[in-house]
Amino acid sequence: MxxxxxxxxxxxxxxxxxxxxxxxxxxxxxxxxxxxxxxxxxxxxQYDASHLDSVKGYKNAADTEPPQSPVPAGEQAFTEDDIALVAKEDGQYLTNNSHTQFPYHRFDVTVDSSIDENDIFELNWKGKSLEGRKVSMYAWNHQTGDWELIDYRIAGEDDFELTGNVEVNAYVKDHKINVLVQDEIPSTPDEYDYTFIWMSDTQFYAESFPYIFERQTQWIAENQEEMKIKYVFHTGDLVNISTDENQWKHANQYMGVLDEHQIPYGVLAGNHDVNQVNNDYTDYYRYFGEDRFEDKPYYGGSYLNNRGHYDLISAGGNDFIMIYLGWGVTDEGIQWINDVLAAHPNRMAILNFHEYLLATGTRHPLGEKLYNEIVVPNENVVAVLSGHYHEAQTFIDEIDDNGDGTPDRTVFQMLADYQAGPEGGQGYMRLLHFDQDNHRIIVNTYSPYLDDYNYYNTDAHPEKDEFIINLDLSAAEKQVATDYFSVNxxxxxxxxxxxxxxxxxxxxxxxxxxxxxxxxxxxxxxxxxxxxxxxxxxxxxxxxxxxxxxxxxxxxxxxxxxxxxxxxxxxxxxxxxxxxxxxxxxxxxxxxxxxxxxxxxx
Structure with a gap:
């Protein structure tokens, strides 16, 4: 009671x-x-939009979630009609839609000079979005110089509320607080496809054939615009011997080409990156820890200093979450992935592990655990990428999410590791071309070093290095609709x-x-x-x-x-x-x- x-x-x-x-x-x-x-x-x-001297409102759409500055360029101030829509809770909404960016409403609120750190500062937003969309409320933290997430909700059919308390010392400066409410998921659609690149098991390039490693990432940079390359995966074993400083320098230098050209990418640690026997992450942390990625706009968050992490990538109106978990998977790490997926249910999820599929094309026992504990219960998982075993395999599962006896989802689980070939694999890597008009992903395998498609002979091994993945690639509409906002x-x-x-x-x-x-x-x-x-x-x-x-x-x-x-x-x-x-x-x-x-x- x-x-x-x-x-x-x-x-x-x-x-x-x-x-x-x-x-x-x-x-x-x-x-x-x-x-x-x-x-x-x-x-x-209490400050709301009816107090014109204290509350200024702005509307816009940004390429990232959240924007990268406290006052993004291109904003439009609320008009008188806009203000009337958000000044009281009445079921009348100021609505912004976008297929190409993150729509948002931003509120710049001036508060009384007597307010101090002993007072409780509550932010409150009421409104709606399209069903299934994630809407988040951020406040600008002057101590960290970044937007900090205060609250979020996944929209249903009814209106909902975002609310949370913030500390005066961190969020109020010169008697002002900056609050932003945004539909999370951007894109840059155009009339043609976009491409993701998938690298794996570059260990022998780092050890003995650095010119191949260099050619891979230089080619990606050279073709970024022409092939509309939006993201690069690396599923582990960046180096062969984790205690060899020279190998880490090679990996750092050649993956750094992607940094220089601002190409989003993600990595994880394979067994060779962590000394295999004792799972020593020391050198991996030094070169590919969280500090390498934390300021990148697509980097969503880290688990144990980038032992795991996730990236938020959108292209062509399609919204993805790329989740990585490195060598030495634990139950805690699995729970972390499930928590991340639960927080981003409206993004298509691509999971990345070093070990998942065996060379035979079946799941490793660890893969079975990951499949049952992550893939099956999370309806937004569409693909799993892995390396480690020297083969190229694809394993497809159809999953009945609602239990009606009819498959609702197809999950593509792929292995692509060419290190057993000459010169440590001769630079072969996967190209994933997204064809939105036909709702498919065209998978190719290509070596920039040899300028050659397909490691395996396509006559003897059809659909091993090139095949089609059918996937709904309809562009998702984004919306933020504000009914009322206040600072209490x-x-x-x-x-x-x-x-x-x-x-x-x-x-x-x-x-x-x-x-x-x-x-x-x-x-x-x-x-x-x-x-x-x-x-x-x-x-x-x-x-x-x-x-x-x-x-x-x-x-x-x-x-x-x-x-x-x-x-x-x-x-x-x-x-x-x-x-x-x-x-x-x-x-x-x-x-x-x-x-x-x-x-x-x-």
């Missing part, structure tokens, strides 16, 4: 009312166990207190010393004698500029100036997200250090 007091209910003044004289703040409080309740009233601040600040400025009230009674206090014509916000905290505590919403009113000068404590007259917010359950703030539940310790600490202010803002 929840023994906390119920959330205080507003009695008066009405939200967004205009009041005469000194406002009497009233709330109704109830306790489920009928304990007496103490109610403390505090000053708050719960300060520790106490207005007054009404103690030992009975459950169900009205608690009240008078707020004196306010300036005529100013806009004020407040909230209430209800506490019982057993440490139960609940925090109300923030409510606002305007002190009338002309009229009664009374300083007594009689109830003011409410003159509503703004339509009341919808009262249905779907439109109410989520109590589980409210500072009264998520930040009890913060409230306990801040309310023990009271200060007095009665400033307002016009």
């Amino acid at each position: 929840n023994e906390n007091p119920e959330q205080p209910e507003l009695v008066s003044p009405g939200d967004y009312a205009t009041v005469n004289g000194n406002p009497v703040l009233k709330v109704k409080v109830k306790d489920p166990t009928n304990d007496d309740v103490d109610v403390t009233f505090y000053q708050g601040y 600040v719960y300060t520790d400025t106490e207005i007054g207190k009404d103690e030992n009230g009975e459950s169900g009674e009205i608690a009240k206090t008078v707020w004196k010393g306010l300036t005529k014509g100013n806009f004020y916000s407040w909230y209430a905290v209800a506490e019982d004698d057993h440490t139960g505590k609940t925090v109300s919403d923030i409510w606002s009113f305007t002190k009338q500029a002309a009229g009664s000068d009374s300083d007594d404590e009689k109830d003011p007259v409410d003159t509503p100036q703004k339509p009341e917010q919808p009262s249905n359950d779907d439109k109410q703030p989520n109590p589980s997200k409210h500072p009264g539940n998520d930040d009890q310790n913060h409230f306990n600490n801040k309310h023990s250090n009271k200060k007095s202010r009665s400033s307002g803002r016009k």
